[in-house]
Amino acid sequence: MxxxxxxxxxxxxxxxxxxxxxxxxxxxxxxxxxxxxxxxxxxxxxxxxxxxxxxxxxxxxxxxxxxxxxxxxxxxxxxxxxxxxxxxxxxxxxxxxQKLRTDNPLSQHKTPQIGRTLPHDLSEKEVEALLDAPNIYTALGLRDRAMLEVLYACGLRVSELINLKLELINLNQGYLRILGKGNKERLVPLGQHAKEWIEKYLLEARPQLIKSHIDYLFLTQHGGIMSRQNFWYALKRYALIANIQTEISPHTLRHAFATHLLNHGADLRVVQMLLGHTDLSTTQIYTHVAQIRLQQLHAKHHPRA
The missing domain is CATH 1.10.150.130 (Tyrosine recombinase, N-terminal domain)
Structure with missing residues (x-):
């Protein structure tokens, strides 16, 4: 018992x-x-x-x-x-x-050791299936396709994605101006695919969703601002459609962005800048994920593995 x-x-x-x-x-x-x-x-x-x-x-x-x-x-x-x-x-x-105490009783207290959890890994094939899941012939489906493309192409946090404003997007030069943690600003390349889906969304879907003047890029079906929960539920639905067995969250696509960049030879410090990490050690977790993936590919495809 x-x-x-x-x-x-x-x-x-x-x-x-x-x-x-x-x-x-x-x-x-x-x-x-x-x-x-x-x-x-x-x-x-x-x-x-x-x-x-x-x-x-x-x-x-x-x-x-x-x-x-x-x-x-x-x-x-x-x-x-x-x-x-x-x-x-x-x-x-x-x-x-505020001069309400003369000490901080926790200044020397050690934070409990929680270990470092490796992010869930999505293959490039799984990401492609997820991106293809929304019904792009509806306004909401086209919005969701654009959101997924931007999330994966730019490695954004979900809060950064839903708070994207029109003024932060430069489609001509192909980059986003992101205000990350602590209001730190960084420029992130958009990529051709994400740029094209944003343009398509702005032309065909956003005019159907907008109900009043609002400068946020992605809108709900009622013309409001997207929430983390709105996007989380949509992502869960698309993961089922794409037959993805792994439990995923919006952060999973950020992990996939970093891992796939490293798999294709990107420099760790470049990935750090793109993710908006202050400390390189935070980014280094993705090198472990990339190495595990490479070992799996080697074991599967090499004749002497």
């Missing part, structure tokens, strides 16, 4: 903590932290606040370690606990900058 997981405690209502979290949210907005990270940090802090009955700004290192231990006992994964550590470290940094 399996042991039951410890029950997550009922939230404790602490007005002082809530007011500090509101101020912290404004601080994150002022520092241009992405909405996704901002919401994740606030969610983690609210979760942490359920374990101690007095305001979070007064917590000591001992109480924080107690909270982290309770999160682990409640069945939270090392990755989730690591993100809570990051959220708490950022929150106490905010308190210190």
């Amino acid at each position: 399996q042991a039951k997981k410890p029950r997550i405690p009922t939230p404790v209502r602490i007005p002082e903590t809530a007011s500090f979290l509101l101020a912290y949210r404004d601080y994150l907005v002022a520092n241009a932290v992405s909405p996704h990270t901002r919401n994740a940090y606030l969610s983690d802090l609210i979760q942490c606040s359920q374990y101690i009955t007095f305001p979070m700004p007064q917590w000591t290192k001992s109480e924080i370690e107690q909270v982290l231990a309770q999160l682990s006992q409640a069945g939270k994964s090392p990755r989730s606990v690591a993100r809570c550590v990051s959220a708490l470290r950022s929150f106490f940094k905010f308190l210190r900058e």
